[in-house]
Amino acid sequence: MGIRRLRRLTPILSGICPLDSTYSVARPRWLDKRCWQIMPQPFRAVIFDLDGVLADSEPRWTEIDKKLLAEYGVSYHDEYHRNVLGVSYRLAVEFYKKTFGLSVPTEELMRRRGEIAAEFFASRIGLFPSTRAVIKELRQMNLHLAVATSSVSASARPFLDRHGLTTFFEVILTGEEIERGKPAPDIYLRTAEKLGVPTNECLVIEDALSGIAAGKDAGMRVAAIPDTRFVDAREYEKQADYLLRDLSEIPPLVRHVAAVN
Structure with a gap:
């Protein structure tokens, strides 16, 4: 590591x-x-x-965002992770909206990203x-x-x-x-x-x-x-x-x- x-x-x-x-x-x-x-x-x-x-969650964030964007018909690639590493949820989803031309409200994307993240943190992420x-x-x-x-x-x-x-x-x-x-x-x-x-x-x-x-x-x-x-x-x-x-x-x-x- x-x-x-x-x-x-x-x-x-x-x-x-x-x-x-x-x-x-x-x-x-x-x-x-x-x-x-x-x-x-x-x-x-x-x-x-x-x-x-x-x-040890960073590898999982690529999975979280891949699942999030798939719900809106977008294919996710791992290289996008560098652009959202460590930033707020708002900045992350605004990056995705701009990159993929999504018309989904920012608040909706933030809410859904949080729900998916909660699922991962509950069982798939360790120390x-x-x-x-x-x-x-x-x-x-x-x-x-x-x-x-x-x-x-x-x-x-x-x-x-x-x-x-x-x-x-x-x-x-x-x-x-x-x-x-x-x-x-x-x-x-x-x-x-x-x-x-x-x-x-x-x-x-x-x-x-x-x-x-x-x-x-x-x-x-x-x-x-x-x-x-x-x-x-x-x-x-x-x-x-x-x-x-x-x-x-x-x-x-x-x-x-x-x-x-």
């Missing part, structure tokens, strides 16, 4: 120092001593995207390995945890319940609760407000460029876990503050940032 499928770009933890544009294969850039002198505040909160971060262990470890580190997802409540909340994760999160914010979805920063700003944590003390975990943009525009630091089944991880190096292979690297990152402060 993730960067492990690529040529090894950096040692185990491959975070990007926000103010260091040079590249070193000898050690992670976020371990560069030049970064230590300017390292921001330690993290007090970790905010997770759901799809492609906690839930990434180490998800539960990482969440427990972060809670033991006294961090505030939240989920901020473009998915609707009808699919996201039952999924978290089914996997016994709901109680670990102080805030769960879903797509229909926000007027402007990702890549707008609204969902992350609202989540930080609900947590009562300043945005510069929040770490966002994302797998999509649209989500990274949302987190950065909210004034947060963002760790990206690109899923190389769908994206080129190198596209993320210029956008994210940290580039990780999987969830298991989050606790060491949090500890490192705290230690250098």
